[in-house]
Amino acid sequence: MRQxxxxxxxxxxxxxxxxxxxxxFLIGEDIGIEGGFGGPFxxxxxxxxxxxxxxxxxxxxxxxxxxGVAIGAAMMGMRPVAEVQYGDFIFxxxxxxxxxxxxxxxxxxxxxxxxxxxxxxxxATRRGAQHAQSPEAFFVHVPGLKVVAPCTPYDVKxxxxxxxxxxxxxxxxxxxxxxxxxxxxxxxGLEVISDFPEEEYLIPFGLADVKRKGDDVTIVAKxxxxxxxxxxxxxxxxxxxxxxxxxxxxxxxxxxxxxxxSVKKTGRLVIVEExxxxxxxxxxxxxxxxxxxxxxxxxPIMRVSAFDTPIPASPPLEDYVIPDENRIVEAVKxxxx
Amino acid sequence: MTDExxxxxxxxxxxxxxxxxxxxxxxxxxxxIPGTLHLYTGQEAVAVGVCSNLRRDDxxxxxxxxxxxYIAKGGGVDRLMAELFGKETGCCKGKGGSMHICDFGVGMxxxxxxxxxxxxxxxxxxxxxxxxxxxxxxxxxxxxxAINQGMWHExxxxxxxWKLPVVLVCENNLYAASTHVSKATLVRNISERACAYGxxxxxxxxxxxxxxxxxxxxxVQRARQGLGPTLVDCLTYxxxxxxxxxxxxxxxxxxxxxxxxxxxxxxxxxxxxxxxILTEKKSEEIExxxxxxxxxAVKFARESPLxxxxxxxxxxxx
Numbered sequence: 110m111r112q113x114x115x116x117x118x119x120x121x122x123x124x125x126x127x128x129x130x131x132x133x134f135l136i137g138e139d140i141g142i143e144g145g146f147g148g149p150f151x152x153x154x155x156x157x158x159x160x161x162x163x164x165x166x167x168x169x170x171x172x173x174x175x176x177g178v179a180i181g182a183a184m185m186g187m188r189p190v191a192e193v194q195y196g197d198f199i200f201x202x203x204x205x206x207x208x209x210x211x212x213x214x215x216x217x218x219x220x221x222x223x224x225x226x227x228x229x230x231x232x233a234t235r236r237g238a239q240h241a242q243s244p245e246a247f248f249v250h251v252p253g254l255k256v257v258a259p260c261t262p263y264d265v266k267x268x269x270x271x272x273x274x275x276x277x278x279x280x281x282x283x284x285x286x287x288x289x290x291x292x293x294x295x296x297x298g299l300e301v302i303s304d305f306p307e308e309e310y311l312i313p314f315g316l317a318d319v320k321r322k323g324d325d326v327t328i329v330a331k332x333x334x335x336x337x338x339x340x341x342x343x344x345x346x347x348x349x350x351x352x353x354x355x356x357x358x359x360x361x362x363x364x365x366x367x368x369x370x371s372v373k374k375t376g377r378l379v380i381v382e383e384x385x386x387x388x389x390x391x392x393x394x395x396x397x398x399x400x401x402x403x404x405x406x407x408x409p410i411m412r413v414s415a416f417d418t419p420i421p422a423s424p425p426l427e428d429y430v431i432p433d434e435n436r437i438v439e440a441v442k443x444x445x446x
Numbered sequence: 447m448t449d450e451x452x453x454x455x456x457x458x459x460x461x462x463x464x465x466x467x468x469x470x471x472x473x474x475x476x477x478x479i480p481g482t483l484h485l486y487t488g489q490e491a492v493a494v495g496v497c498s499n500l501r502r503d504d505x506x507x508x509x510x511x512x513x514x515x516y517i518a519k520g521g522g523v524d525r526l527m528a529e530l531f532g533k534e535t536g537c538c539k540g541k542g543g544s545m546h547i548c549d550f551g552v553g554m555x556x557x558x559x560x561x562x563x564x565x566x567x568x569x570x571x572x573x574x575x576x577x578x579x580x581x582x583x584x585x586x587x588x589x590x591x592a593i594n595q596g597m598w599h600e601x602x603x604x605x606x607x608w609k610l611p612v613v614l615v616c617e618n619n620l621y622a623a624s625t626h627v628s629k630a631t632l633v634r635n636i637s638e639r640a641c642a643y644g645x646x647x648x649x650x651x652x653x654x655x656x657x658x659x660x661x662x663x664x665x666v667q668r669a670r671q672g673l674g675p676t677l678v679d680c681l682t683y684x685x686x687x688x689x690x691x692x693x694x695x696x697x698x699x700x701x702x703x704x705x706x707x708x709x710x711x712x713x714x715x716x717x718x719x720x721x722x723i724l725t726e727k728k729s730e731e732i733e734x735x736x737x738x739x740x741x742x743a744v745k746f747a748r749e750s751p752l753x754x755x756x757x758x759x760x761x762x763x764x
Contacts, residue, residue, distance in 0.1 A: 134577070163577060168604065169600075169603060169604060169607065171600035171603065171604060173566055173596060173597045173600045173601070174566045174569065174597075174600035174601055174603070174604040176566070177563070177565070177566020177567045177569065177570055177597065177600070177601055178566055178567075178569050178570035178573055178604060179570060180566075180567050180570055181566070181567040181568060181569060181570020181571040181572070181573065181574070182570040182571070182573050182574045182577075183570070184555055184567075184570070184571060185570075185571055185574035185575075186574070187573075187574045187577070189570075204560055204563050204597060205563065205566060205567075205597070208560050208563065209558065209560075209563060209567060213555070213556050214761060214762070214763075214764060215541055215761050215762055216538060216541055216542045216543075216546040216548070216556050217538055217541075217542060217546070217548040217550065217555070217556040218536075218537070218538035218539035218540075218541045218542060218548070218761060219539070219760070219761035220538070220548055220549075220550040220556075221548070221550055221555055221556065222764045224764075252762050253762055253763070255763075276764035277763050277764050
């Protein structure tokens with residue numbers, strides 16, 4: 110079996126879809142400049158050489174224009190894959206994403222579709238508050254958007270191909286520490302590599318993946334927190350606590366059946382997220398389980414989230430704010446006696 | 447100068463917009479139309495002058511004041527009226543309302559009521575035309591109030607840098623809601639902004655439909671030839687307030703009177719009569735036809751069913 114990092118998996122998915130469908134094109138800052146770096150994480154390196162600058166379009170620093178152009182082109186049947194360099198920059202284009210991409214189909218009575226993807230690097234990496242936020246929950250709140258947040262190269266490739274073929278605006282979150290570069294491992298990032306089949310595959314939206322089977326407690330986590338939960342669960346196993354980890358992979362649509370089935374089995378739920386706690390994604394999952402499966406719960410639902418601060422830069426400060434394995438272990442132990 | 451049939455058609459469209467908006471205003475006062483309205487009355491020469499240069503497969507991007515654009519681009523008044531009534535037969539099935547009028551089939555995507563946000567989207571539509579070498583163009587309408595919005599700047603700039611087939615049509619009616627243009631920008635003419643983007647900018651009498659037609663003809667040709675956008679600053683005036691219920695008392699009386707004298711419809715009518723293309727009798731006939739068409743639209747809208755409440759849950763995702 111060949112192996113790929115997440116960075117390579119994204120590049121391969123983009124390349125395959127661009128070869129398959131001429132309407133697919135890439136648009137963003139510093140993604141195809143000759144002698145440049147292929148986007149902030151090197152993901153699009155080589156694609157401009159192969160597909161030309163018409164289909165790998167470098168833009169001015171204009172996030173609103175990037176998203177607006179993608180929306181307009183998508184409305185006409187193109188399939189743009191837009192990107193921001195850091196998740197925090199998507200806020201510059203909030204109007205185009207929330208008021209335009211998400212609403213145009215609805216307010217036209219179904220006359221137009223917006224088949225576009227926005228790739229968004231998320232997560233904290235020692236860069237300070239404006240290059241570190243995990244903004245997923247903002248978009249989960251907006252009807253009309255789909256939100257994808259995978260954490261392995263295999264899932265990333267299959268879901269990105271599905272996202273490109275979807276007829277709706279899809280926000281595709283990629284965790285910066287999971288791309289697979291060595292530099293990130295040195296900062297606590299994980300070298301995440303998956304085995305890859307040679308043949309083409311797609312992964313449908315709305316299908317969670319149980320990343321680890323267990324009986325005593327269910328952890329629902331996404332992105333980097335899936336990996337941290339895996340580490341925590343190995344430590345808990347030594348103490349006789351068996352953890353099941355559900356990775357929803359897509360936040361909208363959300364596979365609530367898999368989560369509820371797991372909770373019915375374990376009777377306990379911990380949600381682990383890198384974003385700040387108040388009004389967050391974890392709150393939504395907790396409410397959903399409380400509404401639909403409270404009778405199966407043997408203990409209160411726990412959330413392990415970032416503390417409610419902007420993300421600080423200095424390592425001890427950032428490490429304190431962002432959930433780590435110890436906080437996950439503590440939360441589990443609190444409800445598993 | 448263009449042929450007689452086109453000129454008469456332009457006159458017909460301007461009159462249709464005028465009568466439609468007047469009728470809609472009374473229907474609103476009567477309580478038949480919910481929500482709000484931004485009437486196009488007074489600005490007819492801009493929509494008609496611009497759209498008369500466009501092919502059916504060209505596109506326009508509209509604003510919170512879209513009824514005139516829709517009619518000028520060839521949208522049907524029956525489905526427009528039904529949309530204003532909130533009926534199931536409306537052009538957006540009642541989901542859009544006055545500010546989001548859409549008929550994709552005639553080249554009108556949903557009108558965008560966030561000021562300035564339509565410019566980047568117009569650039570994107572134009573990019574698809576350019577990438578697919580279709581020869582189509584996009585005309586993007588906005589008020590002078592839009593030019594200080596960040597999205598407007600980003601959109602104009604990217605359209606300029608990529609030489610996209612866009613015509614930027616500023617409907618400069620002097621007031622952004624109640625704020626006079628002099629309080630919002632120091633440039634004397636909006637067209638001066640064009641030099642900041644390296645594109646041509648022109649000022650035109652926006653109440654002279656032939657002047658608008660000629661200015662935008664050049665801009666459309668330029669766009670179709672792949673030479674990029676032009677900023678056309680159309681000086682015009684809305685006859686009423688910003689939206690329903692705005693008496694527009696922030697405008698000096700003498701200014702209003704001056705502009706009412708420059709009403710684009712009597713001006714064009716006099717011109718056509720002088721050119722011996724139109725007679726009073728012919729004008730009356732045209733007006734009669736239009737009034738009939740609009741009354742039929744009112745009947746259609748009144749008799750159409752309201753949408754089933756549950757259809758609110760449809761059309762969110764493709």
